[in-house]
Amino acid sequence: MSKPTPFHLAVPVYDLVETRAFYRDVLGCEEGRSSDHWVDFNLFGHQFVIHLKPKEEQPTLHHNPVDGHDVPVPHFGVVLEMQAWEDLADDLKAKGVKFIIEPYIRFKGEVGEQATMFFKDPSGNALEFKAFGDMSQIFAK
Template identity: 65%
Template structure:
């Protein structure tokens, strides 16, 4: 596939006001349309929608072990340019975002060298932001 199309992702949040503030103020995403039950955001050119959904007592956080770190599953995010990822990681650190996995470099000097970090929104949705030193290696084996 040569051209990327914007994706649309809708996620549940149990506190619309808190989540709206996080995506707007902490991540600095531009807000689009909204209603009493949902809010659109420009997620780096993609459409992210937070939808109010009452939290269920049966929802638990799941993880998979990767590189000795507990990676949240499910999670979503975006692949940023290397310099933009660095600036974004610094901005989040300055805003005292609590990382599930602190920003670090995987596969340093190897095929697929990448920067990655994980954190949760205030409603428990896991996000990963990553960057590849060489963007042509996103799917390299």
């Protein structure tokens, strides 16, 4: 596999001001270009954009069972180095972020063992940040 390049992801948000503050102040993302309807962020080296969209009356919620937890679908996030993941988990706990799935080690002792945590931004977008003690396990079967 060649060296990974940054991805681009754009997600809908219903409150640009509150969600912008979350990514900037809680996750520590550097802000890039913006308008009255969208904001670019550097999300751990990736181009991430929030776009203003009116809130739905009845948003569709779905979960899949994974390792004894209900994983929200859809979700997105970044694979971090283990120390960066641990630092982020500690920082989010200190800032009072409410977790959907608390930070823990998934698939312990199995192929693909990984640290993971899930939480939502203020607009309800589910995020997962994970790390592998052995990065060669990312795509292991």
